[in-house]
Amino acid sequence: MSTLLRVLLGMPAAVTAVLLLTACGPSATPASGGSAASQETTATEPSTAAADDDSRADVFPLTLVRRGGIAGFHDRLRIHADGSVTFRRAGAAEQRCRLDPDLLDTLRQAAAQVRWPARTLPSTTATYADELVVVVQSPRGAARLDTPAVQALQDPLTRLLGDVSRPAGQRELCGPLS
Numbered sequence: 663m664s665t666l667l668r669v670l671l672g673m674p675a676a677v678t679a680v681l682l683l684t685a686c687g688p689s690a691t692p693a694s695g696g697s698a699a700s701q702e703t704t705a706t707e708p709s710t711a712a713a714d715d716d717s718r719a720d721v722f723p724l725t726l727v728r729r730g731g732i733a734g735f736h737d738r739l740r741i742h743a744d745g746s747v748t749f750r751r752a753g754a755a756e757q758r759c760r761l762d763p764d765l766l767d768t769l770r771q772a773a774a775q776v777r778w779p780a781r782t783l784p785s786t787t788a789t790y791a792d793e794l795v796v797v798v799q800s801p802r803g804a805a806r807l808d809t810p811a812v813q814a815l816q817d818p819l820t821r822l823l824g825d826v827s828r829p830a831g832q833r834e835l836c837g838p839l840s
Contacts, residue, residue, distance in 0.1 A: 721773035721800050726807070726819060729786045731794035739826060741769065747836050749826045759826065759836035765818055772814035778803020779811045796823070 722743035728735045736752035745761040761769075783804045786795045796807040798815055805812045807819060825835040 720802060721770060723801075724769060724773060724815075724819075725799045726796060726823065727783075727786055727799075728794070728796045728823060730788045730792065732792050735794065737823070739823060741766070741822075746839060747822075747826065751827075757826065757830070758839055759830070759833065760839050761822070762835050762837070765822065765835055768818050769815065772818065773800055773802075775814060776800075776802070776805075776812050779805050779809065796820075 722741065724741040726737075726739040728737040728739075737750065739747065739749045741747050741761060745763065745766045747759050747761050748756055749759070750756045778800060781803050783799055784797055784806050786797055788795055796819075798805060798807050798812055798819060807816055822835055825833050830838070
């Protein structure tokens with residue numbers, strides 16, 4: 663048995679597959695001049711400048727779905743680019759309010775920096791009794807609010823959920839529409 667074959671057989675399958683694919687892959691550079699890897703990255707990831715220019719447009723609307731917990735929540739909150747918020751609790755009429763401009767800016771900046779882990783909405787099904795599940799969704803992707811990828815959004819969105827749960831006259835972060 664050759665030394666190369668012994669080495670390959672002793673490696674984990676994933677490493678062996680990568681080595682074999684690398685050895686068998688094309689060696690020529692693409693006609694446009696860059697490497698295949700850099701072209702793939704360019705094609706699938708938006709440039710930072712483009713993301714910054716359109717960050718308000720493509721992070722909103724932000725939608726939160728809160729389900730479960732001891733209180734049995736079943737809420738949906740949507741934040742629009744203009745700062746308007748719609749909020750609906752199970753069994754109650756939809757409410758609307760206007761988000762504090764500083765909080766809107768904080769959310770916009772935080773959501774623009776998130777590396778969204780998925781485009782589809784994660785499950786809102788609890789994994790154990792009385793688990794509170796909060797999912798945040800943007801046009802860029804979706805994640806559970808307790809996911810490290812969206813950590814920058816956890817505090818402002820949690821505060822907002824608490825605020826809109828209060829009677830309209832007692833809210834501090836989401837005032838009347840004007």
